[in-house]
Amino acid sequence: MVVSSNNPHHKEIAIRKRIASIFNKCEEDFPSLREYNDYLEEVEDMTFNLIQGTDVAAIEAKIANYQEENAEQIMVNRARxxxxxxxxxxxxxxxxxxxxxxxxxxxxxxxxxxxxxxxxxxxxxxxxxxxxTGLAPQPLPLGGDIHGYPADDEEVMRLRAERGGRAGGWSIELSKKRALEEAFGSIWIF
Structure with a gap:
């Protein structure tokens, strides 16, 4: 496949998409991490050479051969x-x-x-x-919101807000300290 584009980035993107759709094995397909890394390195070398226009005919032949030998696995990996x-x-x-x-x-x-x-x-x-290829639509539970979770009372909402703030690093002590610093920082002594 020859990609004709004036923009070299579009050419690279098209080549990378094409190669990734063909050479789509993942780490679980290999007995060792070393073999997977060797596979990734070989794929990247072919991709780079195609982008640069180096030895394109030999690489295209290698890609066609790989596609022919691994057609079923390529389709299974695409589906996965x-x-x-x-x-x-x-x-x-x-x-x-x-x-x-x-x-x-x-x-x-x-x-x-x-x-x-x-x-x-x-x-x-x-x-x-x-x-x-499809799921039947599910009815919404009574007393729940549109996401299917039960409606929360005020106590649960307060606990969620408090825990969410703590997850982000907020605490009531930090808030009080900052308020005091801002209050005393704004006092001017003449």
Missing amino acids: KAEELAAAVAASKGHPAQTDNDTTASQSSQAGFGAGSQGQYAPTFAGGQPRP
Whole structure:
């Protein structure tokens, strides 16, 4: 693949995206950290040479050979990364984290990675078995807020505010000390 762009940064980004989508193994795919680091170094060397235009034909041949030999693992790793991304998106929206692979797969389709619409089935990449691609909408609990958590009374809200302040390094003593320093610092003696 030849990327034609006047901006060298766009060319580099396009090459890095392409290489990362093909050479997408993670540390768990290797028996040792050393072998994983060697893999990363080899991938970075190829990426750098493609960006610089060095030995492009040989690198493209190597990439094509790798794609042919590892097509199934590449697709499985792409699906895994999509599921991880979907789980992260769901977690950032306040949905509880779920570890079940089928549930994670359904979350990935809700985030736009699945082929079917909500509540339908779509085939997996490698296994050929159907995978659920959506969750049925859940009713809100009575007495709860829109996030599904129970409504808090005043005492719980006060405790959360107090604990949140302490987590950020705030304390009542610090607040009193600062108020006194500001008060006495503003007194002028003539």
